[in-house]
Amino acid sequence: MNNLMKNYPEPNLAKGSRKQKIRGLPSFREKFVAVILGIICFVLMYTVVRVITFIPSTLIQEQNNSSRITRLQKESHCGHCPKDWFTYSNNCYYITFEEKTWNGSLTACASRNSTLLYLDDEEELKFLKSLSVMSWIPVFREDRDHPWKWQNGSTFKLQISDSSPEKRNCAVLSPEVIKSDDCEFPNLYTCKHKLEN
Template sequence: MKNQKESYSEPSLVKDTRRQQMRDSPSAREKLIVVILGIVCFVLMYTIVRVITFIPHTQISEQNKFSLVTKLPKECHCGHCPKDWFTYSNNCYYTSLEKKSWNESLISCATKNSTLLYIDNEEEKKFLMSLSIISWIQVSREGRGRPWKWLNGSTCKLQITDKLPGECNCAVQALWEIRAEDCQFTNAYHCKHKLEN
């Protein structure tokens, strides 16, 4: 008799467990809501990441345009620079935040009827470094231990920091220094040409 009661109670226990599991498991409607909320969360996260990665570039560009307007004590109005270029000390400058190798930067400036950035004097050097953009300058060398030269072949008198291992035979201007860099590495660049009268 006891065994018979146990056999009856076991199936009812299983049924109760199944009912409980059915109550605990989400319905099709609840599953759909979860999927929709998951998609919405993904889209929001994607949008936030895109905004975070996009805004700094536009802010840098806008900051540079603003800072260029406020930092140009030597601006000359005797000629005109092309659109999207700025004027400083009778020169026109183009700032590209697009990153290219040293050779690609040379070519890109040449297509803009200009040259990769060269520095005429200490004042210009300080001004350009204040822009806070790491960019190529037209200084290179044939190998470690060889002299640094400008593109026209003249010896470069600038102090160039050379701490990186390997073939770092091109130069970049950074915030407070000019340093050796691998020519194949990609950096932003400035183009320069004399102000047109």
């Protein structure tokens, strides 16, 4: 009897149930589409989370910057600074993003009815460093063996970092230190104008 069963083909019912099982499984194309949609969903979720966490920190930073500028404007005792300048301790400052030589910076500030950034006191130096200002200052020396002087001829008393053996006879204020630099090398500059009392 067993031999007889082996010779007969399987009933159609069994074949149909196998095909139904195969049809019930997703095809390669369906699996591929599902993976692609999953990746897209993940990227979108990641982007949404990044935007949600990035925007508040950016807004806080912008609010801090605008409140610092507003605070600076309120510290003006009298008079007003020109547009695009800011006020601190009865002075107007114009921070540029163009680079000029030391002499070119002196001329550019003079054309704005101001002077190249000079430092009145230690408090102003700390304030400018806190803004990460990098600028030529009107301090120079005749040669490496000569003392540093303000443009008006008075002696400059603050420390200037001067580690290069090259000819560097002009001074630059950076966020960390005041350093020597080549007067002909283009650097950023800041103009300063004292408000009238």
